[in-house]
Amino acid sequence: MTARSKPKKKPVARPAAKAPARPAPKPAKRAPAPGPKAVPTETAPTGTVFFVLEDDGTVARGKDPNLPRDVLLFLYEQMVQVREFDRRMLMLQRQGRIGFYGPILGQEAATVGSVAALEARDWIFPALREGAAAMMRGLSLTTAISQLIGNELDRCKGRQMPCHYTFKEGNYYGMSSVIGTQISHAVGAAMAARIRGDDVVVLGYMGDGATSANDFHCGMNFAAVYRSPCVLFCQNNQWAISVPCSKQSVSETIAQKGIAYGMPFVRVDGNDVLAVYAATRDAVARARAGDGPTFIEAVTYRRLGHSSSDDPSKYRDEAEVKAWERKDPVDRFRRYLTARSLWNEAAETALKERIAKAVNDAIAAAEAVGPPADETLITDVFAQVTPQLREQLADAMAVAGKRVNDGAFPL
Amino acid sequence: MTATETKTQEARPGFKVMTLLEAITDAMRTEMRNDDRVVVFGEDVGKKGGVFGATLGLQDEFGEQRCFDTPLSECGIIGAGVGMALYGMRPIAEIQFLDFIYPAFDQIVSEAAKMRYRSGGEYTCPMVIRSPYGGGIRGGHYHSQSAEAYFCHTPGLKVVIPSTPADAKGLLIASIRDEDPVMFLEPKRIYRHGKGEVPLGEHVVPLGKGRIAREGKDVTILCYGAMVHVCEQAAEEAEKAGRSVEIVDLRTLVPLDEQIVLESVKKTGRAVVVYEAPKTCGYGAELSALIAEKCIEHLEGPVVRVAGFDTPFPYTLEPLYMPDVKRVLAGIEKTFVW
Numbered sequence A: 001m002t003a004r005s006k007p008k009k010k011p012v013a014r015p016a017a018k019a020p021a022r023p024a025p026k027p028a029k030r031a032p033a034p035g036p037k038a039v040p041t042e043t044a045p046t047g048t049v050f051f052v053l054e055d056d057g058t059v060a061r062g063k064d065p066n067l068p069r070d071v072l073l074f075l076y077e078q079m080v081q082v083r084e085f086d087r088r089m090l091m092l093q094r095q096g097r098i099g100f101y102g103p104i105l106g107q108e109a110a111t112v113g114s115v116a117a118l119e120a121r122d123w124i125f126p127a128l129r130e131g132a133a134a135m136m137r138g139l140s141l142t143t144a145i146s147q148l149i150g151n152e153l154d155r156c157k158g159r160q161m162p163c164h165y166t167f168k169e170g171n172y173y174g175m176s177s178v179i180g181t182q183i184s185h186a187v188g189a190a191m192a193a194r195i196r197g198d199d200v201v202v203l204g205y206m207g208d209g210a211t212s213a214n215d216f217h218c219g220m221n222f223a224a225v226y227r228s229p230c231v232l233f234c235q236n237n238q239w240a241i242s243v244p245c246s247k248q249s250v251s252e253t254i255a256q257k258g259i260a261y262g263m264p265f266v267r268v269d270g271n272d273v274l275a276v277y278a279a280t281r282d283a284v285a286r287a288r289a290g291d292g293p294t295f296i297e298a299v300t301y302r303r304l305g306h307s308s309s310d311d312p313s314k315y316r317d318e319a320e321v322k323a324w325e326r327k328d329p330v331d332r333f334r335r336y337l338t339a340r341s342l343w344n345e346a347a348e349t350a351l352k353e354r355i356a357k358a359v360n361d362a363i364a365a366a367e368a369v370g371p372p373a374d375e376t377l378i379t380d381v382f383a384q385v386t387p388q389l390r391e392q393l394a395d396a397m398a399v400a401g402k403r404v405n406d407g408a409f410p411l
Numbered sequence B: 001m002t003a004t005e006t007k008t009q010e011a012r013p014g015f016k017v018m019t020l021l022e023a024i025t026d027a028m029r030t031e032m033r034n035d036d037r038v039v040v041f042g043e044d045v046g047k048k049g050g051v052f053g054a055t056l057g058l059q060d061e062f063g064e065q066r067c068f069d070t071p072l073s074e075c076g077i078i079g080a081g082v083g084m085a086l087y088g089m090r091p092i093a094e095i096q097f098l099d100f101i102y103p104a105f106d107q108i109v110s111e112a113a114k115m116r117y118r119s120g121g122e123y124t125c126p127m128v129i130r131s132p133y134g135g136g137i138r139g140g141h142y143h144s145q146s147a148e149a150y151f152c153h154t155p156g157l158k159v160v161i162p163s164t165p166a167d168a169k170g171l172l173i174a175s176i177r178d179e180d181p182v183m184f185l186e187p188k189r190i191y192r193h194g195k196g197e198v199p200l201g202e203h204v205v206p207l208g209k210g211r212i213a214r215e216g217k218d219v220t221i222l223c224y225g226a227m228v229h230v231c232e233q234a235a236e237e238a239e240k241a242g243r244s245v246e247i248v249d250l251r252t253l254v255p256l257d258e259q260i261v262l263e264s265v266k267k268t269g270r271a272v273v274v275y276e277a278p279k280t281c282g283y284g285a286e287l288s289a290l291i292a293e294k295c296i297e298h299l300e301g302p303v304v305r306v307a308g309f310d311t312p313f314p315y316t317l318e319p320l321y322m323p324d325v326k327r328v329l330a331g332i333e334k335t336f337v338w
């Protein structure tokens, strides 16, 4: 970036004094009810969690953001769809119809609430568990399942493991499996949007484990230094495979890592779709207004194994899982909607039937598609296929026999 | 002795039948008992025992001081390992998949590899970096790569790849005892395929010594890791067609046992190099050059490479990408008909 376009330094509030050492907040203290319009960001670690919905779906007086009915129903229907899709894909994996799957049960609100707060022109850089964002942006279920199968309809052309969607029309970036790398990409894309003068905000996701990765630190720093129009969103689901968040980092909260980079931050109940929506909406508005990046920690929980290959009973206590079930994001929000007469049994049944049919149809359609053509092995390495690659493919095809994938993915 | 040959055998006294994976655990356990400077760390190696189970039981036996989970940072894992090694410990760092080692590339290439040379021998880095590598598990782009060539190209690193359970144990113990940094790359595809007899307790297979995995007289196959088993199957097939195939399992890529390579090629007059990494600038290119330089006058046909494609690693088309029996057989034929 040139000196001319270098943003002027705006003083960022810093903590007045070193926060006194204190035990990790478990359960976390909750902030006093703030109004819906402004989700307060923090400059000192307080460990508070911003929320709207109580665990039972009720809302404290004055706290209801009173979102329009269509937004509320959109959020709910998306969450139910994400959950159903997730459940069915895990089943397909168990039946051997797809090779691997990374479930997101319990994290639906974090993805749905944050993506819903964006405009369609804003970009999304997902981590492992935000595939639903691609579908919210319009990736068809059939194409999504085709990715999981790795067939000819897969936009990655069968080159990536399952759960690596890519959807450029939806401004949804196709990630690698390497933890954290997308953080810098999100920041760079936001820098580019700013340099180009585009009214585009970038939402970059990561897990709690990713906050230990190099790219988290350079990404956060670049984001803040260039006041890039992005929101960096950490889904703290408490686990990175078998490593609990408490061993990943001993800072009191993930959110407060924003302090080190001079970035406003907010810690939000990730199982509360209204809170996630509000916090992201505010952060996006700041970015759009030229006020720079925000770091969001969504406190949530990975209720199943890390992936279809993981057995979490080896390293964590079932009671912890049970405790988080009580904070189920879908149940909480349904109770809220029901209490407002926006939802009822009949609507629920109809929605579930509609989703089940859509998923069934998509599975059937995707499973009818064959594998990518052999030639796709050598295309897209470069814009043009090299003579060497052509020769390599011809050699292999001349002797290619039966294809057997004999391994089983361990993770 | 191959892993498959001993599959159904009862172990002799002093041996135990193990998978390659179990042999790796056994090596670490043995050395941790022997030497309290040995520590094991990496992502998920503690309670979970590693995503493949290579460190199962180590934290229970040796405690969290000597077998511990790290934050998700390969750079941190290797950087801290370098610090421990130069302080006098014998760290074993696990990188969950070799595909994820690149955030630590700088620590390995600029620091670990050069520590001894740049400090005039004052500081050294006796560290083992263990990592599962290679294809065959439906891992797609980022859980399948064979990156050995990068490390072979870095002076100061030893590169070791076992192909049998007994070698896995013996080579890992030798690597832990070695005075220099060792990249110990584990062919994860054969972690649990086939078992073999492994000596109990102390068992050292010296670095820098290859192994004749199969004797033959018409053509030599040079290979390592999971490809040894593919080549053994191909050799069986070739034998039926009247070609007697010798297989050299290199075991250590750096330092290379040149003698075993050259003697075999001089004997057979033909060489096929099999590796699953991308063909261009792969380790097989080095072997081909070596043969051309040092025994071209014994060759009766071209040195043929059978390798992975010069593409990133695929998912669905993995079976097309990976060298298999048919491609190895075709490679053998090319040394006769050209």
Ligand SMILES: Cc1ncc(C[n+]2csc(CCOP(=O)(O)OP(=O)(O)O)c2C)c(N)n1
Pocket (backbone or CB within 6 Å): A128, A129, A177, A178, A179, A206, A207, A208, A209, A210, A211, A237, A239, A240, A241, A302, A306, B043, B072, B074, B096, B100, B103
């Ligand atoms: C650089 C890198 N190291 C290791 C891995 C293996 N791995 C895959 S997911 C994961 C844990 C990720 O934890 P987190 O960031 O919290 O995301 P979550 O899985 O909880 O959504 C690890 C260690 C990887 N993919 N990339």
Ligand SMILES: [Mg+2]
Pocket (backbone or CB within 6 Å): A207, A208, A209, A235, A236, A237, A238, A239, A240, A241
């Ligand atoms: Mg996590």
